Amino acid sequence: MGDSITFGQYLDATSRWTSLVEEQLRSQFTEAIEVRSFNRGISGETTRMGLERFPRDVQEIFPDVMTLQFGLNDCNCWQTDGGLPRVSLGSFRANLVEMIDRARRFGARKIVLATNHRTLRRDTLVSGEVYECANGRYNHIIREVAETVGVDLCDIEAAFAHFDDEELAELLLPAPDLLHLSEAGNRVYFTAIWPHVERAVEASIQVVAT
Template sequence: MNQYIWLKFLSKKLQAILMASSLFCLFIPFGTKAQTNPVILVMGDSLSAEYGLTRGTGWVKLLEDQLHKEASPWTVFNASISGETSSGGLSRLPKLLEQRKPGIVLLELGANDALRGLSIQESNRNLRKMIQLSKSSGAKVLLFGMQIPPNYGQDYTKQFQELYPKLARQEQVELVPFFLKNVASDINLFQADRMHPNEKAQAIVFKNVWGAMAPYQALLK
């Protein structure tokens, strides 16, 4: 190979290298822009699914508004379904974790278990598994404490109330001590069915949740 041919070969080689480098650089900003915002996944029942409320007036929307107000990059995906039980939530959770890849999971389930007379042991197993699956995916968890009226029997009512703080302590996750604090005792804050909080109650419910999210405030920036 004479000197002219060799130089021509090197020139083509150099052009190919420079072109490949340029294409690589073009893909770097594209990859950065394609990243999605971190997600808060809400797993709840009718209390989080805006049952009986005008769309966009529930506590989950108030959470979204608060994040927007603080210019937080986090978004909220509300996977709550009216009538949902802990077993139903558990069956749906793996796919949601895979699809949404949340950084935080808000777990508001169990009340319908009690209304249907399911055993405390079953609720405990389902909620524990949901917490463990969420943690294994890399998500932080906020468990919502629930309570039921005393007409379900003193023992059952007490065991149900103690279920949530015990789970939070054992699984080392954050807890909303009582989701309906300052709401449950005021009949004026409920819809006609006397089971679901009305629109006026949503700001109070949101305050309960937001206060319990204090350990995650730095993460939400």
């Protein structure tokens, strides 16, 4: 569940980190469980929009495990909003918590909540804040939510932290905004999130077995 980073914007479906996760799930767990994977990422969406479609996109399928990734659109500011973020920090926190609560109510035994990667967007928003600084503030909220509600945190921001700008440029698509992940960036994302998904699935299998 997420935005364009979960969807895999501008890439062939097989190159997306979600597809790499699904491929690894089928390779590793097919003998133990029936693997069914759903990509519920939609480009341009915020947590507010994700929450609105949550009943249809998540609750109806009763997932055992869910990954949750939002924030890159929430922290952005549009001219038409007069410098306000698309979703305030308080609403962002509340929306994440509600999606987690709803996922648990509808069967999710394990949830992996991800921060967002560094970008090369150094432009100043209408609010006067640099985009990447806003991204960092929303990542801080994600970490707080993970700790507060007791879900597994996959710190994608930390996974990308050691890359310098030249290296990071190879992990991002140059157009349209130095934000979306390239094929190489999706592989880094997969490498970071797979151990969390693997543990979540293993724990879910153990619960069913008992």
